Every structure is written in structure tokens, then in C-alpha cells.
Amino acid sequence: MAERIDVRFAAADINSQTGIFSGYGAVFGNxxxxxxxxxxGAFKASLAAWRAKGRLPRMLLMHGSSGNPFTGDDLPIGVWTAMREDAKGLYVEGQLLALNTDYGRRILSLMQGGALDGLSIGYVVKRSSAGSGTAKRFLEAIDLREVSIVDEPSNDLARVATIKDSLVAVDLEGAYAKMQKALRAMAVTPANDNGLDGLAGRIRALARR
Structure with a gap:
């Protein structure tokens, strides 16, 4: 099951000319x-595996289509140039690309303005142990899949939040139900139900990813 963790970074770390920035994809001990x-050490094996491939995980916006199946885009918005573990967590360096386009400039502007001020990792837990006290699990080995730029509340300094696949599935089904209700309220009736049924099937397929 893929999971996600969000960590806020400072907009001041972004170079407006080159699009280069840095931050932490995850913070240990939170x-x-x-x-x-x-x-x-949770990322050690995964980072070694990526190095063996000669590349790093993709840089996406809001986890691409898995984060938003209706408007998400799986096309990378930049490249990660460095990833390593240090005493604090998973340190990353990256560069936004296509800054000569309206889309690239928009992302850069949103990051500089603090509207997009988070980094979020998509990962799969490979090894964990039972937690103690308030902790349910200690994640000891993580398979890193991608690192996204995301929006994050400005009052969170280093908040870590996990979005489970099960929650995404519930949201998708809810979105379909609301859309269906809205269409019926507007008296919009398709020639047959294949349109709505097809959308429902697509939503359920995405939810099972």
C-alpha cells in the first residue's frame, strides 16, 4: 500500500532564476x-537502489493523477538532483524546469508565494516494528517511489501527515456521488447511463491502485 508524508519547506530556498531549491522530503522522529x-536509515536501501538505476524518483505536482485523478498530470515538473539521508531526515535538492513557459512560471510563483510550500513523499513500507507509547509503528525501511511539490498550510512548521490509499478511495467514491447528485439536480440526463457508469468504473479503478 502506497503512503504519503508531507513536510513544509521555506519558499526563500527557491532560486527564482534557476528554479533550484532544497528541503526535506521527510523528517526523522516525527x-x-x-x-x-x-x-x-529508513531510506538507505531505497536510495542505493535508485543510485544503481542511475536516476532518482520523479518530481511531480500534487502526486500527479494519483493525487487528483480529475486534473492531475503525471508529467514531471522538474528533476531531483540530489537525495540523501542526514541526521534530520531525507534531504533533497531539485530544479523546476520549463521556467520559460506560463506553466513553469506559475509553479515557481506559487512556491515563492508560499501557496505550494510542501514536499510530499510517495512510498511503500518495507519493514516496520511495533511502536510504543503514542507511536503505532516505527518505519525502519521505506521504498521511495516519488517526491512531489504540494500545497501545505502556512501555519505548520514541520507537520507530518500520512494519506492512506483507503482515504483516497473514499474521497473518489464521494466525488462521484456528489457529481451524480449535482447532474440530477440540474436535470442533466445523459442519453443512457453509460457515461456515469463509465466514470464510476474509472473512479473505482483509480481507488484500487
Whole structure:
């Protein structure tokens, strides 16, 4: 099951000319909203595997289509140039691309303005142990899949939150139900139900990813 963790970064770290920025994809020792704590060394094996491939995980916006199946885009918005573990967590350096386009300039502007001020990792837990106290699990080995730029509340200094796949599935089904209700309220009736049924099937397929 893929999971996500969000960590806020400072907009001042972004170079407006080159699009280069840095931050932390994850911070060790923080208890997230699902009572998980990432342990020091959790990314070691995954980073080694990526180095063996000669590349790093993709840089996406809001986790691409998995984060928003209706408007999400799986096309990378930049490249990660460095990733490593240090005493604090998973340190990353990256560069936004296509800054000569309206889309690239828009993302840069949103990051500089603090509207997009978070980094979020998509990962799969490979090894964990039972937690103690308020912690449910200690995450000891993580398979890193991608690192996204995301929006994050400005009053959170280093908040860590995990979004489970099960929650995404519930949101997708809810979105379909609301859309169906709205269409019926507007007396919009398709020639047949294949349109709505097809959309429902697509939503359920995305939810099972």
C-alpha cells in the first residue's frame, strides 16, 4: 500500500532564476497523524537502489493523477538532483524546469508565494516494528517511489501527515456521488447511463491502485 508524508519547506530556498531549491522530503522522529515514526536509515536501501538505476524518483505536482485523478498530470515538473539521508531526515535538492513557459512560471510563483510550500513523499513500507507509547509503528525501511511539490498550510512548521490509499478511495467514491447528485439536480440526463457508469468504473479503478 502506497503512503504519503508531507513536510513544509521555506519558499526563500527557491532560486527564482534557476528554479533550484532544497528541503526535506521527510523528517526523522516525527509522529504523523497515523501514529507512524520514520526511523533514521529508513531510506538507505531505497536510495542505493535508485543510485544503481542511475536516476532518482520523479518530481511531480500534487502526486500527479494519483493525487487528483480529475486534473492531475503525471508529467514531471522538474528533476531531483540530489537525495540523501542526514541526521534530520531525507534531504533533497531539485530544479523546476520549463521556467520559460506560463506553466513553469506559475509553479515557481506559487512556491515563492508560499501557496505550494510542501514536499510530499510517495512510498511503500518495507519493514516496520511495533511502536510504543503514542507511536503505532516505527518505519525502519521505506521504498521511495516519488517526491512531489504540494500545497501545505502556512501555519505548520514541520507537520507530518500520512494519506492512506483507503482515504483516497473514499474521497473518489464521494466525488462521484456528489457529481451524480449535482447532474440530477440540474436535470442533466445523459442519453443512457453509460457515461456515469463509465466514470464510476474509472473512479473505482483509480481507488484500487
Amino acid at each position: 509522529l504523523d497523524s497515523h501514529k507512524d515514526i520514520i526511523m533514521n
